[in-house]
Amino acid sequence: MSRPPVRILLVDDHAVLRAGLRLLLEREDGLEPVGEAGTAEDALRALPRLDPDVVVLDIEMPGIGGIEGAARIRERAPGARILVLSMHDQARDVRRAFDAGADGYLLKSAADEDLVRAIRAVASGERYVHPSLGAALAAPPRDGLLDRLTAREREVLRLLALGHTNQEIADRLVVSVRTVESYRAHVMVKLRVSTRAGLVRAALDGGLMEEPD
Structure with missing residues (x-):
């Protein structure tokens, strides 16, 4: 007796991308795209009706986004596997996704070649990370001191x-110069540094210099 196909819910705010992924998956034996959603909120509402085995989820979407969406999907459908499909290749993004409950992480640039493999892997209970992310994930996590800072700090x-x-x-x-000086003083206390060089090192170690302007 053949196994039932893997039911897949595609979640991305770009309809053209969803359509392309659906066509790719429909050509594969044993894979069945059962629905699409443009936001994590839409995906959550569709879960009871579609009952997917695998949710393919983007990170950057309107609304609560993919990270919070993954956490809520994990709560509401603990049996579903979550594969994040993202353009972001930074280790911190991968770790955030797994911390939120993802079972796999694939770069959009590799979807044509590796999406089917990634879906089959997570559907069978494995954890999938795209090979190109291995070196970044092997590096030690960034120091957590920056988590103490507010967004403005x-x-x-x-x-x-x-x-x-x-x-x-x-x-x-x-803002006023005095306000900036106050922020700077708070940052130095929280990060336990006393010089500008210390601030620069903290920013580098925390990945702030990699963030978009």
């Missing part, structure tokens, strides 16, 4: 590390 730290003066930061953030 992180931005001030990043701008300081990029060489901006307090006045330039104040102009950019539309």
